[in-house]
Amino acid sequence: MPDAPTAKGRATRARIVEGAAEVLREQGVVFTTLDDIRGRTGTSKSQLFHYFPDGKDELLLAVAQFEADRVLADQQPHLGSLDSWESWYRWRDAVVERYERQGDECPLGSLFLQVGRSRPGSRAIVTELMRQWQEQLARGMRALQAGGLVSPAFDVDRAAAALLAGIQGGVAIMMSTGDTSHLEAALDNAIENLRASATGHTGK
Amino acid sequence: MPDAPTAKGRATRARIVEGAAEVLREQGVVFTTLDDIRGRTGTSKSQLFHYFPDGKDELLLAVAQFEADRVLADQQPHLGSLDSWESWYRWRDAVVERYERQGDECPLGSLFLQVGRSRPGSRAIVTELMRQWQEQLARGMRALQAGGLVSPAFDVDRAAAALLAGIQGGVAIMMSTGDTSHLEAALDNAIENLRASATGHTGK
DNA sequence: CCAAAAATGGACCGGCAAGTCCAGAATGAG
DNA sequence: CTCATTCTGGACTTGCCGGTCCATTTTTGG
Numbered sequence: 138m139p140d141a142p143t144a145k146g147r148a149t150r151a152r153i154v155e156g157a158a159e160v161l162r163e164q165g166v167v168f169t170t171l172d173d174i175r176g177r178t179g180t181s182k183s184q185l186f187h188y189f190p191d192g193k194d195e196l197l198l199a200v201a202q203f204e205a206d207r208v209l210a211d212q213q214p215h216l217g218s219l220d221s222w223e224s225w226y227r228w229r230d231a232v233v234e235r236y237e238r239q240g241d242e243c244p245l246g247s248l249f250l251q252v253g254r255s256r257p258g259s260r261a262i263v264t265e266l267m268r269q270w271q272e273q274l275a276r277g278m279r280a281l282q283a284g285g286l287v288s289p290a291f292d293v294d295r296a297a298a299a300l301l302a303g304i305q306g307g308v309a310i311m312m313s314t315g316d317t318s319h320l321e322a323a324l325d326n327a328i329e330n331l332r333a334s335a336t337g338h339t340g341k
Numbered sequence: 342m343p344d345a346p347t348a349k350g351r352a353t354r355a356r357i358v359e360g361a362a363e364v365l366r367e368q369g370v371v372f373t374t375l376d377d378i379r380g381r382t383g384t385s386k387s388q389l390f391h392y393f394p395d396g397k398d399e400l401l402l403a404v405a406q407f408e409a410d411r412v413l414a415d416q417q418p419h420l421g422s423l424d425s426w427e428s429w430y431r432w433r434d435a436v437v438e439r440y441e442r443q444g445d446e447c448p449l450g451s452l453f454l455q456v457g458r459s460r461p462g463s464r465a466i467v468t469e470l471m472r473q474w475q476e477q478l479a480r481g482m483r484a485l486q487a488g489g490l491v492s493p494a495f496d497v498d499r500a501a502a503a504l505l506a507g508i509q510g511g512v513a514i515m516m517s518t519g520d521t522s523h524l525e526a527a528l529d530n531a532i533e534n535l536r537a538s539a540t541g542h543t544g545k
Numbered sequence: 546c547c548a549a550a551a552a553t554g555g556a557c558c559g560g561c562a563a564g565t566c567c568a569g570a571a572t573g574a575g
Numbered sequence: 576c577t578c579a580t581t582c583t584g585g586a587c588t589t590g591c592c593g594g595t596c597c598a599t600t601t602t603t604g605g
Contacts, residue, residue: 349602
């Protein structure tokens, strides 16, 4: 029952998902019990299973979707308008800041390791997130091309894929080492490649 | 008792770690019990606690170290001698092939999510792995510089950090989507940047 | 060959957390 | 108003799994 008939029901369901997301971010998936979530959200066991009949996995999946939606939302409005060098730098700072704030907890990563193979839908969530993310990066690069700031010969798709990988890895490394330098290196490197392409094709 | 007095003891301990690593890779940390490990390694409960008195966490940490060591070992001999373009391409292929073979299981990642904050040593393992990995990449780039294949102005440290991030992210994306294109894009992109630097400084 | 230490086998315990159940309170339709 | 539906509370069950314990066997050092 992913949808609740009444308004009250929908509100409760949303409260559960948001509260669960909080707890999971604080304690980590492995160490969070349904009772923790129950306590945080002021609900009872039966409510949890009323809104998520398939139990913990279903709830975790809902939280995963919730967190996935936040990822791109947190990068707005910058990610949506990457059409000038300034906007790229602003976005770069927003990304670093967002993940610095998030600290060493990786809600999505751990969520999927838990749910992983058991639930079919889990993989789709992350795939879709990556697709949208990369698409927006590519769109930004094409905007630079359209503005004449980047060479038309520049391989946007590959650069966007590489940048996305760099961000993911930078974040992952930051999670485990506490060091943001890899994330920053990946971002700066990518932007500088874009800029190099701008002057690069003038060397005819 | 990380070390065992007798040869037999050391052998048993090693058998446990290796067997545990297998099971963990197959089933994932979350779904693996000590009994699974016991079954696979042909040992008894008391042996597990004999060699890992602090229980499951200590065993998982040992497996994490074991897996971390494999990561760099699997990239040899290529990673050790990145002194020509050919060697870089061979290494690139070895990395892709290694992670394609590994498939969608991330032994290290899940291991640390489980052990994570509870054990102090866990973070050190991954930090050290990243340090060594990046160092070898940087060394390879400097070898290219020394051979005159790459401009001396090239920022090796940043490029190495960005490349490492790209690899990590590429692998992470591959884990969850099954698609290796991001990993390949990150690798190809990095190598091409190196090559671009070679010709780039000739455009004086 | 013989103590002492190390290694092994496996029964057993205890707690915890997911999931069940039903009774009762709110809500909404007509 | 009233009856069906939805929502809520919380006690209870159940199985699992990490961890303990001790008896027994094997190895080692002298």
